[in-house]
């Protein structure tokens with residue numbers, strides 16, 4: 001999900017740009033479509049109770065008072081921008097694997113209208129996937 005990656009690859013910039021924090025992915029998946037690993041939940045329980053309070057059983061994100069599934073991730077913050085809002089993650093370094101691994105595939109980026117992708121990426125999916133994997137190398141394993 002929201003990545004603040006900087007790249008020095010001029011070729012990557014031509015084909016796929018860094019995450020611009022449009023927030024579409026967090027808004028789409030933050031309403032119950034995300035999961036966390038058991039290890040992540042254990043670590044939150046031990047060291048980050050402000051995150052753990054939104055866990056219910058093995059699932060995320062629930063209202064700590066009512067136990068009701070939230071319709072929006074409680075850690076998604078928005079900064080007003082000129083013409084366009086910019087979204088940030090309040091638990092960026094501790095965000096779940098689901099978030100760290102997004103975006104994983106070109107197809108899901110197209111489906112989700114992820115703004116990292118450029119029109120030229122649609123011409124060669126394999127090349128675009130390779131560029132995406134380069135951009136994501138600090139967040140997740142390479143695909144395929």
Ligand code: SF4
Pocket residue numbers: 001002025026029030073074075076077088089090091092095096099
């Ligand atoms: S935990 Fe962070 S990256 Fe994941 S949905 Fe919430 S705001 Fe987005």
Ligand code: SF4
Pocket residue numbers: 001002003018019020021022023024025026102103112113114115116
């Ligand atoms: S949809 Fe794409 S560009 Fe927008 S915040 Fe998510 S990863 Fe970044």
